[in-house]
Amino acid sequence: MFDFPVRPGQDAHLLALLSHYARLGSEDRTVWQDRLMRMDGVKSEQLTVLHGELIAFDWIEQNTGGARLLSDGTLSACYRITRHGLGEFRRLHDLEEPSEPTEPAPQRLARKKKGRSEAADVTALE
Structure with missing residues (x-):
C-alpha cells in the first residue's frame, strides 16, 4: 500500500475531482x-497532477488510445471511476456501500488422502 504524505480527504481539490x-x-x-478541463482555483498543470494522483490511487482509469480531442479542446471519453474510487468516495462521504451480488464459491476438487499411494489403491482392488 502506498504511503502518501497527503491523504485524499485532506486535499480539497483532489476530493472535488474524485467527487x-x-x-x-x-x-x-x-x-x-470526458476529462474535466477546468476547476476553480486550480491551474491546468495542477489539474493534470490531480488526475495523475487519482490514477495512482487507482480511483480513475484512463482510456489510453480511446480518448478523442473535440474541437472545443475537451478530451472526450477519457476517464472513468474505478470500484476503488467509488468505494473511497463513499468512505470519505460516509455513504453506505451498496450490496453487490456475490459469486458462489468455486467448487473445490477432492484431494487424495495422505499416506495412500496409487499402488496401495490398485492392490486394494485386486
Missing part, C-alpha cells in the same frame, strides 16, 4: 467520461 468522476459514474461506472 466529479464519482457522480458521473454513479449510475454506470463502465461509461467513459
